[in-house]
Amino acid sequence: MGFDDICNTGLVLGLGFSSTTDQKSSKIAPLGKGPPSLGFEPSLTLSLSGDHTYDQQATKKVNVTKPLNDHQSPDQYRQDSAASSYSNASVKRERDVGSEETTEVERVSSRVSDEDDDGSNSRKKLRLTKAQSALLEESFKIHSTLNPKQKQDLARELNLRPRQVEVWFQNRRARTKLKQTEVDCEFLKKCCETLTDENRRLHKELQELKALKITQPLYMQLPAATLTMCPSCERIGGVAENPSKNPFTIAQKPHFYSQFTNPSAAC
């Protein structure tokens, strides 16, 4: 990557050709998601002049030659490799480890100590091992948020960075919330369906009542035993022992009364 311009602002603006196979990233805007194209294309880059991390990351093309431990499956190796190669590139807000300088030192030392850097400038996709996930889940069950000390301890125990633990918990909380939202949504859907059915049933009942009202007074259709007189307003009401069997439950149907002429609110 040829940087032409080094100003005393500490920023480096580079314009030139770069191989797109290693996905040099512009810190101004993320590259598109499309597949990497082969060959050389014009590139514009902006970075800190003293930023060895980015420089190294952009230029260093290391293939993974780390020999597998005999106890590691290839998949395990891949996961561990990815975990240890946690990329700090373009991490704008690194708050877990003190000052910027400290962070930078950590980045470099981490890079140096970690042999799995594949050199691609693309965002590393860490896959947590099953053991790591299990422990994180266990911790999450105990407390869904971590205080700094808990975060540090957990990170040390998992051999991860505190930031990774923090991100995991953030995402975990988000997933939990999303899941709960989905459950709530399902519940509300069911409620809506039930109410719609009920509404439909009541409409139908109303239609039937209206039809009956046209032909004859309602009380004439009911057995005498089911008719009762409201003691307050002296109106006839029906008492259904099983309202579900008798759709015409007059007593349940509220009637209007005037508080001036009928002080009783019992019906």
Place this chain on the structure above:
DNA sequence: GCTACGTTGCAGCTTACCTCA
């Protein structure tokens, strides 16, 4: 006490990578 400012943690949204059907 009030204000301005910096720090920190989190939520919400988004991006990018990985896996699998």
Place this chain on the structure above:
DNA sequence: AATGAGGTAAGCTGCAACGTA
């Protein structure tokens, strides 16, 4: 082998709470 969908780690932004000068 290619591809689209889903899962998820990580980035970015905004906000609120808190401490400090």
